[in-house]
Amino acid sequence: MSELIAATAREVVAGLRAREFGPAELLKALEERAAQVEPVVNAIPERFFDLAHRAAEGIGAEGDPARWLAGLPLVVKDYNDVAGVPTSMGSPIFAGTPAPESDAMVRRLEANGAVPFAKSNVPEFAGGHTYNPVFGATRNPWDPRLTAGGSSGGSAAAVAAGLGWLATGNDLGGSLRTPAGYCGVVGIRPTPGRIPRRSPKVPFDGLWVEGPMARDVRDAALMLDAMVGWDPHDPLTSPDLPGSFLSAMSGYGPPRRVAFSPDLGLLPVEPVIRERTERAMAAFEHLGATVEHACPDFTGAYDTFQTLRAELVAASHGPLLGEHRDRIKPDIVWNIERGLRQGTDAVLRAQRRRGELFHEVVRFFDDYDVLVCPTAPVMPFPVERHWPTEIAGTPLDTYIDWIAITFFVSLTACPVVALPCGLHEGLPVGVQLVGPPGSEARLLAYAAELEAAAGVAGRLPVTPRKHG
Structure with a gap:
C-alpha cells in the first residue's frame, strides 16, 4: 500500500488501465494513510469512503481516452459540491447540509474517471490561512507547527502528505498558489474559462478560477486535462476544447528570455525569499535562457484588486449579513461591508486600471517568455497566527495584504503554474511562472525544467511528525 501512496498519479492511472489494481484497493490505501497522518495535518476532515466505493463500482478501466483518470480517487476542496456530501465552506452556516448534486467542475472530473472520496479543509469563506470554526486549522505536512496557506491549504497539505494523488483548488487572490508554495506541491491557475465553475453567482467575473493541485508538474497537467470543459452556466467557458496539455508539453523547449522579479516592483518581501527564488533562476540560465530583472508596471x-474583490465578496455573500452576521468571521464581514459601501467611482477606476494592466502585461510578453516571482513574500508562519501583520518591517492593514504578490497577478487573466523552487531550512519555497493568456502548455514545459532542478517533487509525499 505504501508503494501506491508514493506513486505518481500517472503511474496509478496506468495501473488502473492495466487492471493491476482497482479503485477499491486505492481507497483502502488512502483510508489507512488517513488514519496515520490526518490526526496531525487535519487536511481532509470530511471523508466519505462508502460513497466513493459505490461510485467506483461503475468505473471500468477499458482505456477509454476520454476518461483521463480511470477511477483515481480525488480530494475535492470544501468550496465545491459533491453530491450527497456537505459543502461547509468552513462556516457553521452551511455545515451539515448535503449538496443535491456535484458542481460543474466536479461533474467534469467524475465524467473523466475521478472518484471523490474526501473534502479538503478551507478557511471560512476565504483567506490565505486554512482555519475555521467547523474543523479547525490545517497544518503544514513539512512542519505541523506552521500554516499550509490557503484557501486551498487542505488540498495542498493532502497532496503533500500522501492523502491523495490529486486535489482540486480554486484561486481568487492566490488561494491555490500560496498553499502550493508552502506545501511544496504544484498548482495551476489557468486562463479564465478553461475550467467550468460551480454555477457562479457572478458569472462574468474572471478573477476566480478553478485549478488542479498535484505533487509534480506532469500530474498537474494530467489533472488539468481532466478538468477543462464547457458548461452552459459558466459563460467564460467554451465548447471548443483544447488538446491534451500533458501531451503538448513535449513540444516546447526551455524559455529563452526570463523576467524575474522578487517583489513585482512594489511589494515588501522577506530577504530569504528574495535570495532563494533568485538563486533558483540559475536553472533557467543553465538551460541557456537570459534572466533579467523585469516586470510589468503594477502601479495601482x-x-x-481590493476594490474588485470587495465587490465580488459583497455580491456573493452580502445577503448573509442580515441573518448570520454574528456567525461570520470578522475579516469576511469587513470585506462584505467594504464592497457594500464603496462608491461607483472606485469601482469604475478599478475596472479601468485592470483593463490597462491587462494590455500592459500582454505587451510585456512580446519581449519575455515567462515572468517568475515568489508565491509568498514570507516563509510559512505559526498556525496559531491568523495572518502576518508585517513583512520585512512594513506593516500590513488587512488579512489579505500579505498575499498581494499573488493577487496582483490575478488581475491579469494570465495562467500561472506555482511550484517549489527549492528548500530553506527544510521548508519549501515556491515560485509563480506566469505567461500570456492561453499559454498553459508552454508554462508547464518550463515548470517541468525548473522542477527537475529543484528536486522537491522527489521528496513527496512527506510523512508529518507531530511536534511537541
Whole structure:
C-alpha cells in the first residue's frame, strides 16, 4: 500500500488501465494513510469512503481516452459540491447540509474517471490561512507547527502528505498558489474559462478560477486535462476544447528570455525569499535562457484588486449579513461591508486600471517568455497566527495584504503554474511562472525544467511528525 501512496498519479492511472489494481484497493490505501497522518495535518476532515466505493463500482478501466483518470480517487476542496456530501465552506452556516448534486467542475472530473472520496479543509469563506470554526486549522505536512496557506491549504497539505494523488483548488487572490508554495506541491491557475465553475453567482467575473493541485508538474497537467470543459452556466467557458496539455508539453523547449522579479516592483518581501527564488533562476540560465530583472508596471494594482474583490465578496455573500452576521468571521464581514459601501467611482477606476494592466502585461510578453516571482513574500508562519501583520518591517492593514504578490497577478487573466523552487531550512519555497493568456502548455514545459532542478517533487509525499 505504501508503494501506491508514493506513486505518481500517472503511474496509478496506468495501473488502473492495466487492471493491476482497482479503485477499491486505492481507497483502502488512502483510508489507512488517513488514519496515520490526518490526526496531525487535519487536511481532509470530511471523508466519505462508502460513497466513493459505490461510485467506483461503475468505473471500468477499458482505456477509454476520454476518461483521463480511470477511477483515481480525488480530494475535492470544501468550496465545491459533491453530491450527497456537505459543502461547509468552513462556516457553521452551511455545515451539515448535503449538496443535491456535484458542481460543474466536479461533474467534469467524475465524467473523466475521478472518484471523490474526501473534502479538503478551507478557511471560512476565504483567506490565505486554512482555519475555521467547523474543523479547525490545517497544518503544514513539512512542519505541523506552521500554516499550509490557503484557501486551498487542505488540498495542498493532502497532496503533500500522501492523502491523495490529486486535489482540486480554486484561486481568487492566490488561494491555490500560496498553499502550493508552502506545501511544496504544484498548482495551476489557468486562463479564465478553461475550467467550468460551480454555477457562479457572478458569472462574468474572471478573477476566480478553478485549478488542479498535484505533487509534480506532469500530474498537474494530467489533472488539468481532466478538468477543462464547457458548461452552459459558466459563460467564460467554451465548447471548443483544447488538446491534451500533458501531451503538448513535449513540444516546447526551455524559455529563452526570463523576467524575474522578487517583489513585482512594489511589494515588501522577506530577504530569504528574495535570495532563494533568485538563486533558483540559475536553472533557467543553465538551460541557456537570459534572466533579467523585469516586470510589468503594477502601479495601482493593490487598490484595484481590493476594490474588485470587495465587490465580488459583497455580491456573493452580502445577503448573509442580515441573518448570520454574528456567525461570520470578522475579516469576511469587513470585506462584505467594504464592497457594500464603496462608491461607483472606485469601482469604475478599478475596472479601468485592470483593463490597462491587462494590455500592459500582454505587451510585456512580446519581449519575455515567462515572468517568475515568489508565491509568498514570507516563509510559512505559526498556525496559531491568523495572518502576518508585517513583512520585512512594513506593516500590513488587512488579512489579505500579505498575499498581494499573488493577487496582483490575478488581475491579469494570465495562467500561472506555482511550484517549489527549492528548500530553506527544510521548508519549501515556491515560485509563480506566469505567461500570456492561453499559454498553459508552454508554462508547464518550463515548470517541468525548473522542477527537475529543484528536486522537491522527489521528496513527496512527506510523512508529518507531530511536534511537541
